[in-house]
Amino acid sequence: MAKIGYARVSTTDQDLETQLDRLRSEGCEVIRSEKVSGASREGRRELEAILAFLRPGDELTVTRLDRLGRATRDVLNLVHECEQRGAFVTVLDPHVSTRGDMGRVVITVLGMVAEMERRFIKERQREGIQQAKARGVYKGGKARLDYERIREMHRSGMTATNIAYQLGCSRMQIYRVLRLVAI
Structure with missing residues (x-):
């Protein structure tokens, strides 16, 4: 039985160190991390590697549920895949695990909250862009690649x-x- 940590941030300029420190302090023997959006599972190679190697009794640990994903369906599919392999998912903040029936219910609710939060963020972003355009100060996003x-x-x-x-x-x-x- 291995305790495997997974850390994720959405952009390359965000810092993983806080999550990594927390996962280490929780006793994760293996920690995989990546800098990629949680809006979908596409391109999340480290998470896919973890799922491919989970064994019965292993525990996938994340600091917060939104590190696994922002879409309720994706989060529930991930939890289901772990359970199919006989593994568990543990979220540290708030502390909840799929080892019990109540943990599954709480993770479902938290997954819905993460998706709702993503929708609110997108809506606020759209409103801010519209206001900036109306004031004539919107220049668009900075090109990250040449x-x-x-x-x-x-x-x-x-x-x-x-x-x-x-x-x-x-x-x-x-x-x-x-x-x-x-x-």
């Missing part, structure tokens, strides 16, 4: 995987940029 550099690297024969590795981003981002610049 599209021309990606195009040049691709033209020189580099694969999307190598480009992503060199630029510190996901392959999906590279594919999206290559699709956009091809238009």
Whole structure:
């Protein structure tokens, strides 16, 4: 039986250290972490690696439920997959585990709250953008990747995987940029 920690933040400029420290202090023998959105499971390689290697009796531990995901369906599917493998999910804040029936109910409610919170964040963001546009101060998001550099690297024969590795981003981002610049 292994206690496996999973830490996640949404963007590369966010810090994982607080989550990692907490998971270490809870006795997690293995900790996997990643900097990727929790809006869906797409591109979350570290989480997929954990799920692939879970054994009966293992415990997947996260600091908060929204680290597993922001969509109730995704969270419940993750919990179900763990249970199918005979493993448990433990959330540290608030402390709840799927070892008991009540824990499953609480995790379901927390998953719904995480999804609702994501919707509120998106709505506030949309409202803020609309207000900024009305004042004429909205400039759009800052470009995080240099599209021309990606195009040049691709033209020189580099694969999307190598480009992503060199630029510190996901392959999906590279594919999206290559699709956009091809238009």
